[in-house]
Amino acid sequence: MTNIVITGCSTGIGLETAKYLKSKSIKVYPTARDPKDVEMLKELGFEHAMQLDVRKPNEISTVINKVLEIDSKIDIWFNNAGFGQTGAMEDISTEVLKEQFETNVFGLHECTRQIIPVMREQGHGKIIQHSSVLGIVSLFGKGAYNASKYAVEGLTDTLRLELEGTDIYPVLLNTGPVTSDFRKNAVQKxxxxxxxxHSLFKEQYLESMEGIAKKVPFKEEAISVAQIVHTIILKERPKPRYYITKATYLLGYIKRVVSTSLLDKILLKIG
Incomplete structure (x- = not known):
């Protein structure tokens, strides 16, 4: 049976992907940082749910070793854990930026670095990296998150070159607006x-906080991501990148065909 480890399964995309794949007879090892969320996953029938804070290398090693004890292999690793830090660059301290990178970039990198030797030894594997439409274009007030996802893009593009000729496939997911707690958590951050x-951008912040309940154009349900992950699992040679939501397709296309100045004007209207 094909198996997959998924990070960040407490809610949203991680949780819905775990449930969807389980319904498709994929053996799922969902992980979450909070022990309460691990218990929730077990109550949902995920007997092998485990605690994992991707910022802690020893916990990554523990998860890998436990899965190998049970199955002797890890077919797919889905680096899904992450969060969004909102705020203008001049309002974001370096320490806060580091915190954003600790999970979205360094945690993802450590998981990737630890799983590659396993996949090299077994001779196959797929590493799914959860990027974003904001790994392609940038939006006002989301510089920390933008930067973290641009970093994921760079790391994964390079990894793909380094794994050429193997049966290990790094895959990027460029997800647009999807139903989750992402926006609520970003406001909290x-x-x-x-x-x-005391910020020069106070009005913009208050407006964005008030608009959290407003309908987001092109928004899709988390099942959209789960279905793509299932497609990747089934493909012998998956594509290196998958766009998810119409927003990603639209903005990805616009970035390719218009000037930087015009793109900035468009993004300012969206932001």
Whole structure:
């Protein structure tokens, strides 16, 4: 039976992907940082749910070793864990930027670095990296998150070259707006790490916080991501990149065909 390890399964895309793949007879090892979420996953029938904070290399090693003890292989590793830090660049301290990178980039890299030797030894594997439409274009007030996803793009593009000739396939997911707690959590991070009251961008922040409940254009359900992950699992040689949501296709196309100045004007309207 094909198996997969998924990071960040407490809610949203990770959780829905785990449930969907389980329904398709894929053996799923879902992970979550909070022990309460691990228990929730077990209650949903995921007997091999495990605790994993991707910022802790020893926990990554523990998960890998436990899966290998059970199955002697790891077919797919899905680096899904991540969050969005909102705030203008001048309002984001270097420490806050580091925090964003600790999970979205360094945690993803450590998982990738540890799983590659396993996949080399077994002779196959797929590493799915959760990037974003914001790994392709940038939006106002999302510089920390933008930067983290651009970093994921660079790491994965390079990894693909380094794994050429093997049966190990790094795959990028460029996900647009999808139903999850992402926006709610981003607002919480904004409140925690930005001095909104004394910022030059106070009005923009308040407006974005008020608009959290508004309908987002081209938004899709998390099942859209789960279905693509299932497609990747079934493909002998998956594509190196998958766009998810119409927003990603549209903005990816616009970036290719218009000037940087015009792109900036378009993105400012969206942001």
């Amino acid at each position: 904004l409140k925690e790490n930005v001095d909104i009251e």
